[in-house]
Structure formats: C-alpha cells, structure tokens
Amino acid sequence: MKSFIDIVEEIKNIISSEYNGRKVFDKDVADLLGISQMNFATMKKRNKIPFNELLDFCALKSISINWLLYGQSPESLVEATNRFFMVRYYSDIHASAGGGGDILSEANEAIELAPDFVALLGGEKELKNIEAINVSGDSMEPTFSYNDIVFINRTKTNLQRGGIFTLRTEAGLFIKRVQQRIDGKVDIISDNPVYATQTLDPQEIEVIGRVVSRFGNVD
Secondary structure (H helix, E strand, C coil), rough: CCCCCHHHHHHHHHHHHHHHHCCHHHHHHHHHHCCHHHHHHHHHCCCCCHHHHHHHCCCCCHCHHHHHHHHHCCHHHHHHHHCEEEEEEEEEEEEEEEEEEEECCCCCCEECHHHHHHCCCCCCHHHEEEEEEEEEEECCCCCCCCEEEEECCCCCCCCHHHHEEEEEEEEEEEEEEEECCCCCCCECCCCCCCCCCCCEHHHHEEEEEEEEEECCCCC
C-alpha cells in the first residue's frame, strides 16, 4: 500500500486542475479531506492513513479507493474496477482496542477490494462470510491503530488455536488477541504491553469472528 505522503501527492495531482494552475499544498488536501492541519501533520509524520476520509474523497471524485491506495494506473482503472469484489463495511461501527466499542448494527455499505487483497481474505468464496469494521483505541498497537479498517470472518469462531478476534463481552465490542487456557478459561490479551491481560470464562464471551486482515497484513 502507498505511504501517506504518496497518497497525498496523488490527491494533489487529481485536484490540480481545480486550482487554476497554482501549486496545491498539503493544507489544500487537509481542507478537502476535512482534517485539521494539526491532525494532518501528525498523520503525515506517523504514516497513518485516514481511510474514512479517503473513502469519502474517492466517492466524491468517482475513483477507486484501491487505485488510490495500491497504485493502479488511471488507464486501467475502468477495466480493473470491473474485476473488483465487494464486502459489507459497517462504517459506523468501531470495535475497541481500548474500552468497549459499539455493537454491530444492520446498517452497512459496500467496500471495494482488489483481487490480490481478496486472496488475503481466503479467496472469493469466503467473501460472503467477511465483514469490515473500524478500530478505535490503542491497546492493540502496533498491530492495529485508531481508524484502521479490519476484516472479520464471521464463520471462524473457534478460539482453541488462538489468534486475533472480534469479541463481545458485557463491556462492549473488542478486538483482542486471545489464548485458551488449560483450565478452559480464555485470556484476552492486548498487544500494547501497557494494558493488562483479562481472563474470562467462555460463557462471558460472544465471538463475532476472527480478524483475517486489514488494509495490510495481520500478524
């Protein structure tokens, strides 16, 4: 996937004709995406991709998010878009990597995925089982960061082999690494060492599904 700086430069090229020949600055891109200049500078420094804002920009300009993120050539955009696949994306849902997040709702939209990314999710046949949601909080850093988009396979709910799952407990919706213990209980683990491991009985957990990818590979 392109870096934040490369994506910004691509946006500048796209919108340059709207500025009557003058140079397009970072401030112009920040304003267009609805991001404050301070947050924009932080994202640039940390290479944090503002996925939601880019999705809105691509919808406004009628271009593909996959081209913007993965560098497909403009000449092949129309042909390539016909080969894209769609999954359900709950853009208003944030599974927490901190405190409890919102529960899943019925409101969803479609998000486009390129064929090479579909392969990371297990192939075309698995797409009917895949849903995408957002991440909030910092307890799973560096694996996940705030506003990452993660992809969940709703059919993969067996915790015996461990891994990263979306879970619902009485405290809300979480994305956590889990490990089943010999005594039958489940350790709920944060990748950020600042956060302590929580141990729950299986009946206290509803497993939504295994996190199989994000925009990038999941460790």
